[in-house]
Amino acid sequence: MTVDIQSNSKEADVKNTGFNVEEKSSSSRVLERNVKDGSNLMSPETGQYLSNNNTDVIENPIISVKNFDFSYGNNKVLHDINLDVPEKEIVAFIGPSGCGKSTLLRSMNRMNDLVDVANYEGEIIIRDQNIFDPALDVIGLRRRVGMVFQKSNPFPKSIYENVIFGLRIIGENRKSFLDETVERCLRSAALWDEVKDRLHESAFGLSGGQMQRLCIARAIANEPEIVLMDEPCSALDPVATVKVEELMLELKKNYTIVIVTHNMQQASRVSDRTAFFYLGELVEYAKTERIFSNPSNPKTEDYISGRFG
Ligand code: ADP
Numbered sequence: 466m467t468v469d470i471q472s473n474s475k476e477a478d479v480k481n482t483g484f485n486v487e488e489k490s491s492s493s494r495v496l497e498r499n500v501k502d503g504s505n506l507m508s509p510e511t512g513q514y515l516s517n518n519n520t521d522v523i524e525n526p527i528i529s530v531k532n533f534d535f536s537y538g539n540n541k542v543l544h545d546i547n548l549d550v551p552e553k554e555i556v557a558f559i560g561p562s563g564c565g566k567s568t569l570l571r572s573m574n575r576m577n578d579l580v581d582v583a584n585y586e587g588e589i590i591i592r593d594q595n596i597f598d599p600a601l602d603v604i605g606l607r608r609r610v611g612m613v614f615q616k617s618n619p620f621p622k623s624i625y626e627n628v629i630f631g632l633r634i635i636g637e638n639r640k641s642f643l644d645e646t647v648e649r650c651l652r653s654a655a656l657w658d659e660v661k662d663r664l665h666e667s668a669f670g671l672s673g674g675q676m677q678r679l680c681i682a683r684a685i686a687n688e689p690e691i692v693l694m695d696e697p698c699s700a701l702d703p704v705a706t707v708k709v710e711e712l713m714l715e716l717k718k719n720y721t722i723v724i725v726t727h728n729m730q731q732a733s734r735v736s737d738r739t740a741f742f743y744l745g746e747l748v749e750y751a752k753t754e755r756i757f758s759n760p761s762n763p764k765t766e767d768y769i770s771g772r773f774g
Pocket of ligand 1 (some may be wrong): 562568
């Protein structure tokens with residue numbers, strides 16, 4: 466389903482009028498409307514708001530960000546973000562440095578709780594639960610929503626112990642289960658063949674690309690539903706980058722992936738949908754093919770064509 470709109474801001478007098486609804490098939494419609502900047506839209510089909518330039522209706526999203534604002538002290542870095550992430554897709558966040566991409570990503574598993582001056586309003590719903598609910602088990606959330614960082618961060622332990630680190634923490638000690646988990650996760654991370662003969666050697670002996678895949682294996686060992694990746698390839702050479710990108714495409718069969726990337730080619734190669742952020746606002750969010758071929762917003766076009774950022 467595609468919706469061609471140009472909208473950009475917060476509150477709007479939303480009516481189901483003014484849409485040109487063209488029946489494409491029983492399950493798919495194209496809604497077209499030129500909208501001046503400053504309005505939100507509501508889908509006449511679902512009643513869902515298509516705000517902040519969300520240009521698709523996403524049924525049953527696994528992550529739903531709603532009216533989300535975020536500040537570090539007095540510095541407001543995210544403004545009224547609304548964005549739905551479909552299950553088992555890869556969503557890329559792009560935009561110039563400092564526009565809030567990592568902040569939003571880190572909010573999705575409450576990593577920002579570790580920052581004293583952080584304040585937020587709005588909701589992030591994961592599988593129908595607001596992750597800011599005071600009753601939520603944050604450790605459990607971080608198991609369900611794993612994270613891979615820009616710089617790989619293996620622990621000073623063996624390859625084997627790195628993979629099962631999270632399981633050890635929850636007291637898992639059954640050797641056969643741990644052995645199986647190590648093999649399964651290293652295979653999933655496309656690393657097994659390279660390390661199977663040195664599982665008990667230090668993880669620090671691996672190359673940068675291997676360390677990053679080890680961190681992905683460690684994230685998978687917790688059996689997350691969602692994997693957040695914050696510029697996972699920015700410290701890697703092109704060959705290692707290709708391996709991690711191939712791995713992402715393989716992983717999306719089982720996991721939902723949200724990735725922050727500064728690499729436009731990477732976003733276009735791996736992601737199903739792309740969100741373009743600028744100065745803390747979500748300027749446009751749509752299928753990746755559309756963002757890179759026919760963006761609705763001139764700012765998106767300027768950014769992807771390298772005119773700024
Ligand atoms: P991006 O990922 O798009 O580069 P970030 O989310 O990292 O953007 O940063 C958004 C803004 O928030 C920037 O101005 C950055 O300096 C600020 N910021 C990020 N992390 C912190 C922090 N821990 N404390 C204070 N300000 C921060």
